[in-house]
Amino acid sequence: MQLTLIEKESRNDRLRQFDPRLRLITALLFAMTVVSLHLIPLLLLTLLLALGMAWWIGLSGSLLLKRLLVMEGFMIVLLVMLPFSVPGESLFTLGPFNASIEGVQRALQIVLRANAIVILLMALIGTLEPVVLGHALGQLRLPDKLIHLFLFTVRYIGVLFDEYRRLRLAMRARAFVAGSNRHTWRTFGWLVGMLLVRSLERSERILAAMKCRGFNGRLYLVKQNIWSRYDTLALLLSLSLSGTLLLLEQTL
Amino acid sequence: MNEALITLQDINFGYPNHPVLSGVSFHLHPGERVALLGENGAGKTTLLQLMVGLHNPTRGRIHAFGRERRSEQDFREVRAKAGLLFQDADDQLFCPTVLEDVIFGPRNLGKPESEAKAIAEQVLSSLGLSRYADRITHKLSGGEKRMISLATVLAMQPQALLMDEPTNGLDEKAEQRLLEHLESLPQAMVFVSHDRKLVERLATRAVMIQDGTLIEGLMHSHPHVHTHSHLHIHAAGIDAGHDHDGSIPEHQHAHGEG
Amino acid sequence: MNEALITLQDINFGYPNHPVLSGVSFHLHPGERVALLGENGAGKTTLLQLMVGLHNPTRGRIHAFGRERRSEQDFREVRAKAGLLFQDADDQLFCPTVLEDVIFGPRNLGKPESEAKAIAEQVLSSLGLSRYADRITHKLSGGEKRMISLATVLAMQPQALLMDEPTNGLDEKAEQRLLEHLESLPQAMVFVSHDRKLVERLATRAVMIQDGTLIEGLMHSHPHVHTHSHLHIHAAGIDAGHDHDGSIPEHQHAHGEG
Amino acid sequence: MAHIPDGVLSTPVLITGAVVTTGLLAAAIRRLDFDRIPQAAVLSAAFFIASLLSVPVGPSSVHLILNGLMGVILGWAAVPAIFVALIMQAVFFGYGGLLVLGVNTMNIALPALLCAALLGPALRRSDGRFSLIWGAVSGAVGVLLTGTLVSLCLGLSSADFLPAAKVVLATYTPLMIAEAAVTGFTLGFILKVAPELITIPE
Numbered sequence: 001m002q003l004t005l006i007e008k009e010s011r012n013d014r015l016r017q018f019d020p021r022l023r024l025i026t027a028l029l030f031a032m033t034v035v036s037l038h039l040i041p042l043l044l045l046t047l048l049l050a051l052g053m054a055w056w057i058g059l060s061g062s063l064l065l066k067r068l069l070v071m072e073g074f075m076i077v078l079l080v081m082l083p084f085s086v087p088g089e090s091l092f093t094l095g096p097f098n099a100s101i102e103g104v105q106r107a108l109q110i111v112l113r114a115n116a117i118v119i120l121l122m123a124l125i126g127t128l129e130p131v132v133l134g135h136a137l138g139q140l141r142l143p144d145k146l147i148h149l150f151l152f153t154v155r156y157i158g159v160l161f162d163e164y165r166r167l168r169l170a171m172r173a174r175a176f177v178a179g180s181n182r183h184t185w186r187t188f189g190w191l192v193g194m195l196l197v198r199s200l201e202r203s204e205r206i207l208a209a210m211k212c213r214g215f216n217g218r219l220y221l222v223k224q225n226i227w228s229r230y231d232t233l234a235l236l237l238s239l240s241l242s243g244t245l246l247l248l249e250q251t252l
Numbered sequence: 253m254n255e256a257l258i259t260l261q262d263i264n265f266g267y268p269n270h271p272v273l274s275g276v277s278f279h280l281h282p283g284e285r286v287a288l289l290g291e292n293g294a295g296k297t298t299l300l301q302l303m304v305g306l307h308n309p310t311r312g313r314i315h316a317f318g319r320e321r322r323s324e325q326d327f328r329e330v331r332a333k334a335g336l337l338f339q340d341a342d343d344q345l346f347c348p349t350v351l352e353d354v355i356f357g358p359r360n361l362g363k364p365e366s367e368a369k370a371i372a373e374q375v376l377s378s379l380g381l382s383r384y385a386d387r388i389t390h391k392l393s394g395g396e397k398r399m400i401s402l403a404t405v406l407a408m409q410p411q412a413l414l415m416d417e418p419t420n421g422l423d424e425k426a427e428q429r430l431l432e433h434l435e436s437l438p439q440a441m442v443f444v445s446h447d448r449k450l451v452e453r454l455a456t457r458a459v460m461i462q463d464g465t466l467i468e469g470l471m472h473s474h475p476h477v478h479t480h481s482h483l484h485i486h487a488a489g490i491d492a493g494h495d496h497d498g499s500i501p502e503h504q505h506a507h508g509e510g
Numbered sequence: 511m512n513e514a515l516i517t518l519q520d521i522n523f524g525y526p527n528h529p530v531l532s533g534v535s536f537h538l539h540p541g542e543r544v545a546l547l548g549e550n551g552a553g554k555t556t557l558l559q560l561m562v563g564l565h566n567p568t569r570g571r572i573h574a575f576g577r578e579r580r581s582e583q584d585f586r587e588v589r590a591k592a593g594l595l596f597q598d599a600d601d602q603l604f605c606p607t608v609l610e611d612v613i614f615g616p617r618n619l620g621k622p623e624s625e626a627k628a629i630a631e632q633v634l635s636s637l638g639l640s641r642y643a644d645r646i647t648h649k650l651s652g653g654e655k656r657m658i659s660l661a662t663v664l665a666m667q668p669q670a671l672l673m674d675e676p677t678n679g680l681d682e683k684a685e686q687r688l689l690e691h692l693e694s695l696p697q698a699m700v701f702v703s704h705d706r707k708l709v710e711r712l713a714t715r716a717v718m719i720q721d722g723t724l725i726e727g728l729m730h731s732h733p734h735v736h737t738h739s740h741l742h743i744h745a746a747g748i749d750a751g752h753d754h755d756g757s758i759p760e761h762q763h764a765h766g767e768g
Numbered sequence: 769m770a771h772i773p774d775g776v777l778s779t780p781v782l783i784t785g786a787v788v789t790t791g792l793l794a795a796a797i798r799r800l801d802f803d804r805i806p807q808a809a810v811l812s813a814a815f816f817i818a819s820l821l822s823v824p825v826g827p828s829s830v831h832l833i834l835n836g837l838m839g840v841i842l843g844w845a846a847v848p849a850i851f852v853a854l855i856m857q858a859v860f861f862g863y864g865g866l867l868v869l870g871v872n873t874m875n876i877a878l879p880a881l882l883c884a885a886l887l888g889p890a891l892r893r894s895d896g897r898f899s900l901i902w903g904a905v906s907g908a909v910g911v912l913l914t915g916t917l918v919s920l921c922l923g924l925s926s927a928d929f930l931p932a933a934k935v936v937l938a939t940y941t942p943l944m945i946a947e948a949a950v951t952g953f954t955l956g957f958i959l960k961v962a963p964e965l966i967t968i969p970e
C-alpha cells in the first residue's frame with residue numbers, strides 16, 4: 001500500500017532540495033497563522049495559497065478532492081447548523097428557524113480554515129515518503145520510542161495491507177457480499193481478529209529476528225537530513241508571509 | 253464438443269503501471285483439466301482471478317456459464333459456479349473453526365444455516381476430513397489447511413475448479429493425498445503448477461503464459477533413456493528402496509520425480 | 511576433525527501442549543554444509559531457533575563456539591556468531607532503509623557508526639547490492655528482500671549460517687543468484703530446504719527430522735540408467751529442443767531437473 | 769466523525785487536548801518497553817488497516833475506530849499507537865488536522881484506556897457467549913465515550929456549536945452498532961483462536 005500522495009512517475013522534485021523538517025515547521029506555522037485569521041478575504045487568500053502549493057507540487061486534483069470529501073461530512077453539520085445557532089442579523093428564515101448573517105460568516109470561516117490547513121498539510125507533508133517523515137520527526141527530538149513505533153508501523157502497514165487485501169479477495173471469491181446484517185458483521189469481526197492474531201505472531205518473529213542481531217534496546221537511524229541555507233531562507237520567507245497575514249488581519 | 257464453461261476473448265489486463273496480460277483468449281470445456289504454466293510473475297494468478305471477476309479487464313470479453321459477464325453482479329453468480337483455490341491457504345481461511353469456514357461459502361449463496369451445515373459436513377466427510385470440523389483453522393498444519401481450503405471451495409458445489417498451485421508448500425505425503433482427491437473429482441479444472449509431475453498426472457491439456465500472452469501447449473508422451481548420476485538422501489539404516497552395490501541400477505520412474 | 515561449532519546434546523523441546531523435538535543431538539563442524547530436512551511442521555524452524563537460544567529446551571545441553579550455553583546472556587554471543595536467516599524475509603527486515611537494516615547488527619555488536627557503515631557497505635557491495643543502500647525495505651521485491659536479509663546476517667561476520675528455506679518464494683533467476691553467493695561463502699551452514707536441487711548442489715551432509723527425532727541422512731551419488739516415459743509441454747510451433755520421431759532419445763541430465 | 773478538523777475548536781480546548789495527550793503519551797511511553805515496540809507497532813498497523821474497512825449499517829456505512837478493542841488488547845500502548853495512526857491519517861488521508869492532533873488523540877485514547885481498565889479484566893475471564901457480550905460492550909463504550917468527548921470539545925469551544933454537537937453525537941449511533949458487533953465477534957475470535965493475545969501481561 002502506498003501512503004504518500006504522490007505517484008511515482010509524476011513525482012515532482014520541486015521540494016526535494018529542502019529539508020523535510022522545513023516542511024513540517026512550515027505546515028505548523030501556516031496552521032497556526034490560519035486559525036488566528038477571521039477575515040473572509042484573508043482566509044480565501046490562504047486557501048488559494050494552499051491550493052497553489054498543492055498544484056505546484058503536483059498533487060492530483062481528483063485525489064485531493066476525494067480526500068477532502070471525507071472531511072466535509074463534519075463540515076456539513078457545522079455549515080448547516082451554525083447559521084441558525086449563532087444569534088445576529090437575520091438573513092433568511094426557515095420555518096421557526098432564523099439564519100443569521102454572523103452565523104453564515106462563522107460557518108464560512110471554519111470551512112475555509114479547515115480546508116486551507118488540510119490542503120497545505122497534504123501538499124507539504126502528505127507527499128513525503130512516510131519513512132522520511134519518521135526520520136524528520138526523529139530529528140525534531142520526538143521521543144525515540146515514539147519514532148521507532150512510527151517507523152515500525154509504517155514498515156508493517158504494507159505487509160499487513162497485502163494480507164488484508166488477499167483475504168478480502170478470497171472472501172469475494174467465495175461469493176461474499178457485505179450487507180447490513182449479522183453475517184457481515186461477524187465475518188468482518190473474524191477478519192479483524194485474523195489480522196490481529198497473525199500480526200501478533202509476526203511481531204514475535206520480528207522480535208526474535210531482532211534478538212538474533214544483538215538487539216539491545218534501540219534502532220540506529222542513519223539518514224540525517226541536512227539543514228541548508230536555502231532552508232533558512234525559505235523559513236524566513238514563510239515567517240514573513242505569516243507575519244504579513246497577521247498584520248493585515250489587525251489593520252484591515 | 254459441448255459448450256465451454258468459461259471463455260475469455262482477447263483479454264487485456266494490467267495493474268497500475270504494470271501491464272500483465274494482452275490478447276489472452278481461453279476456453280474451459282466440461283471434463284477438461286487444464287494446466288496453466290508460466291514463470292513467476294507471468295500472470296497466472298491474475299488470469300485465474302480475472303476468470304471470476306476479481307479484476308476488470310481493460311479490453312475483451314468474459315463469457316461464463318452460459319452468458320457474458322461484465323458487472324460485479326454478473327460475476328457473483330460465476331464465483332458460486334467456479335471455485336477458486338488461492339495460492340496461499342492462509343489467505344483463504346479466516347473463520348475460527350474449520351466447520352465455520354466451510355459453511356461460509358454456502359451461507360453466502362443464501363443457504364439457511366442448517367442446510368449449509370449439512371453440506372459442509374457432507375463435503376468434509378467426502379474428503380475424509382470430518383474429524384477436523386471443530387479444529388481451529390489457524391492452528392492447522394500447511395497440508396491440513398490446503399485440504400480444508402479445498403473443502404471450503406467444494407462446499408459451494410462449483411461446476412469448475414480454479415486452483416492456484418494446489419500442492420505448493422506441501423510435503424510429499426500431503427501432496428499425494430491431495431492429488432488422489434483431485435483425480436477423483438468430476439469437475440472441470442484449471443490449475444497452476446510449477447510441478448511437472450503434477451501436470452503429467454492430472455492435466456489433459458496445458459497452456460502457458462509467456463510475455464503476457466497465452467499460448468496453447470502441446471502435450472505428448474514418449475519414452476526416454478537417461479544416464480545420469482543423482483544423490484540419494486535417506487536416513488541411515490532405513491532402506492533406500494534400492495541397492496548401492498556400485499553397479500548401475502536400472503529402474504523405471506516418472507521424470508522429474510526427484 | 512576440528513572441534514564442532516555447535517553441538518546439541520539430547521535436546522527435548524515442545525510448545526505448550528505440543529511436543530516437537532525429543533532426544534535430538536547434532537553437531538556442526540567448520541566447513542560443513544548441512545541440509546536439514548523434514549516434513550511441514552516437523553520442527554525444522556524450531557530446531558534452528560533452539561540453536562541460537564530463541565527457545566529454552568526442556569532437556570539437554572547446547573554447546574556453541576567453545577562453551578556450554580544456558581542463559582540468555584550466553585546466547586547473545588552465540589547469535590552474533592551464528593547468523594540466522596528467517597523463513598520470511600519480512601520478519602527480518604524491520605528497519606526503514608536497507609542501509610539501516612544492514613548496520614543494525616554491527617552497531618549492536620558495539621561497532622561505532624562509521625565502522626558499522628563501512629562494514630555494511632562492504633557486505634552490500636560484495637553481494638552486488640550497493641545500489642540498494644538507500645532503498646526503503648518494504649518496497650523491495652521478494653528476491654531483493656532475501657538478498658538483503660542475507661546481507662544483514664553477513665554484516666555480523668558470523669562463523670556459521672543457519673538458513674530457513676533460503677530460496678523459498680524466489681523465482682529461478684533470483685534463486686540462481688542466491689545460490690551462487692551461498693556457494694562462494696566460507697562459513698559452515700545449516701539450511702532447511704524442501705528443494706532437492708538445492709540440497710544436492712549445496713549440502714555436504716543431510717539430517718532429517720522424523721517424528722520429533724533427528725536422524726542422520728546418508729548422501730551418496732551414483733550413476734543410474736532410467737527408462738521412462740515423460741510428458742513434454744511446450745508451446746505449439748516452438749522447437750522443443752529435441753525430436754519426437756518415436757525413437758528413444760538418450761541424454762544426460764541431473765536428476766530432479768523436471 | 770471522530771476526527772475533528774483544524775480551525776473549528778477554540779484555543780483553550782486545543783491547549784487542553786495537547787496537554788492531556790502529552791501527559792498520556794509520556795506515561796504510556798515510559799511503560800512501553802523497547803521489547804514491546806514491535807508488538808505495539810504491528811498491532812497498530814493492523815488497526816490502521818482495519819479502520820479502512822467500510823462496514824454497512826442500515827442505509828449508510830461507517831469506518832470503525834476500534835479504540836475499545838485497542839485498549840483491551842494493547843493497554844497503555846494504545847495511546848502511542850493511536851497517536852501514530854492519527855498522524856498518518858491526518859497527513860496522508862486528510863482526516864483531522866495538525867493543531868487538533870492533541871484533542872483527537874485524547875478523544876480516542878482516553879476511552880481506550882477506560883475500556884482497558886474497566887472491561888479488560890472481565891473480558892479476560894470470560895468465554896463463549898460472554899466474550900462476545902463483553903467485546904460488544906467495550907466496542908460500544910469506546911465509541912460512545914469518543915462521541916461524547918467530541919461533542920464536549922465542540923460545545924466547550926463555543927456555545928454556538930451546541931446544536932451541531934448534538935447532531936454529531938447522534939451520528940455516532942450507526943457507528944456504535946457496527947463497532948459493538950464487530951468488536952464482539954473479533955474478541956470472540958481471538959479468545960477462541962489465540963487467547964494469549966489479550967492476556968499479555970503489562
Ligand SMILES: Nc1ncnc2c1ncn2[C@@H]1O[C@H](COP(=O)(O)OP(=O)(O)OP(=O)(O)O)[C@@H](O)[C@H]1O
Binds near residue numbers: 291296
Ligand atoms: N496487486 C498487485 N498490484 C500490482 N502488481 C501486482 C499485483 N499483483 C500482482 N502484481 C504483479 O503482476 C505480475 C503478475 O502477478 P501474478 O501474481 O499473476 O503472477 P504469477 O504468474 O501468479 O506468479 P507466481 O508464480 O509468483 O505466483 C507480477 O509481476 C506481480 O508483481
Ligand SMILES: Nc1ncnc2c1ncn2[C@@H]1O[C@H](COP(=O)(O)OP(=O)(O)OP(=O)(O)O)[C@@H](O)[C@H]1O
Binds near residue numbers: 555
Ligand atoms: N509459537 C508456536 N506456538 C505453538 N506451536 C508452534 C509455534 N511455532 C510452531 N509451532 C508448532 O510446532 C511445530 C513445528 O513447527 P516448525 O515451524 O518448527 O516446523 P517446520 O519444520 O519449520 O515446518 P515448515 O516446513 O512448515 O516451516 C508445528 O506443528 C507448529 O504448528
Ligand SMILES: [Mg+2]
Binds near residue numbers: 296297416
Ligand atoms: Mg501466482
Ligand SMILES: [Mg+2]
Binds near residue numbers: 554555556597674
Ligand atoms: Mg519452518
